[in-house]
Structures are given as C-alpha cells and as structure tokens.
Amino acid sequence: MVTFLNNGNTCYFNVLMQIILHSNVDNKIEKTKLGEGWYSIINKLKGLSPNTIYNPKLLYRLLNWHKQFKYGKKHDAHEAFLYLIDLIDDSNFKGHIVECMITRNSPFEHCFRNNEFTSLEIWVNHNTLNKCIDDFFKTDVIKDWKDSNNNKRTLLKTSCINTNPINLVILLRQTYENKKIVQYPLELDISKWCSCSENTKYYLKSVVIHDNEHYYIFCKESNSWYLYNDEARIPINTNDWMYQEPPYMLIYSYLE
Incomplete structure (x- = not known):
C-alpha cells in the first residue's frame, strides 16, 4: 500500500490510514455524504503504487481534523481511531455487545442492554490474548445492589457479542512503564464470547505498536507482512516481531 508523510507528530494518523487501507470493507453498507467522499479517496489511495509517499493534508481538510486534534501535537492513536470511525459513521468497524444483569436469587429482577462498540x-x-478476553467477558458479581423494593441483593452481570463487526479492533491496555509481551493468534475464533454462530473466525490484518511516543504498524498483504513506519514500507520475512514487541492495537477481519 501507499505510505504517508509525517507532517510533525502525525504518526498516529498515518497508522489510522494503514488500518483503514488494510481492513475489509463492505461496499454495500450505506454511507453518509462524508463517508462516501472518504472512501472515494481511500479507493484511489489503494490504486497508487506501494512506493508512493502521500501527503494526507487533503484528508485533514476533508475531515476538519485539526479542529479536534491540534496540528503538531502528540495524540493517542486509539482515541483518534474512535473519533474517525464515529465521524465518518463507518459500520465496517462496529458491532454490538449485549449486557445482562440478573439477581442471583428469586424474586428475580433483570435488565438487558444492547451497546454498540467500535x-x-x-x-x-x-x-x-484469549485469557485477556476471557477476563473481559467474565461474570461480574455486584453485591449490595438495591432492587425495586430497596432491598440489598447480589447482582450477576454478564455480557457477550451479539453482532460481530466486519473488522474487530482490540485495544490492549497496560501501563507504558511495565509493558508485557502478549501472545496473540494469527487466527482468532470468538465463538466462545458471542451469541451468534456466523462469522466468528477472524484473521489478523494489522498490529499497531506504540514505542517511545511513536506509532508504527505491521500489516498483512496477501501472505506477506510489511512494516509501515510513516514514509517507510519494509517487507518482513519472519514473524519474530510478534514475540518481541508489545502490541497496542490488534485489528482482525473475519474470514469470509
């Protein structure tokens, strides 16, 4: 794919662009006017030579980007990603999680919430990664919850994915000073954490690394991996990097 010029602390934005370029897109999904303009540019970028260095200033103007993310300042790639997906209303990265809360004993009280997630x-x-996701979806026990009669009860809170996104983005939260190497699969089966049986197998497309306040990304193209570091595109011949660099974001796309 094309690479992007760093205009001064814009490595976070360049990483976002590589996520978009390397993720699956359902062209049948209805788009907003801004989304149509956005993907028109994205499709043109996909047609450029991999050796092309693109200056993303046109994208900044289209998105009115610097109104939210000040020019020349350092910004968080995940925060910027969430903002971008909401701004262009891109359903290719959105799914739903259902939360169920129910009292442990009778008389039973319960409620359900269906929340969109990016x-x-x-x-x-x-x-x-699998054990970390297990923790995310484990049952929470909430004590001293007050029911409709103002009685203290024990509440069980469970959650699962009930609408699988086309592209599953996972943020790995850990302190910058004590980062751990996390083992993550090239193919991820999410069936144990979701209520639906279709499109539960995903394959790894991109891995975002945050190191020394700089962002770069590994992306898969066909059967090969490439390191994208602003203007640089470097082929990677082994998967050793997966065991040497703590990931910040993982992007999986479902197996069609």
Missing part, C-alpha cells in the same frame, strides 16, 4: 478495550492481566 473496539474491545482489554486489560493485559495475562500473557495470552
């Missing part, structure tokens, strides 16, 4: 924000408390 990424799973996972705390790194284990050395494997």
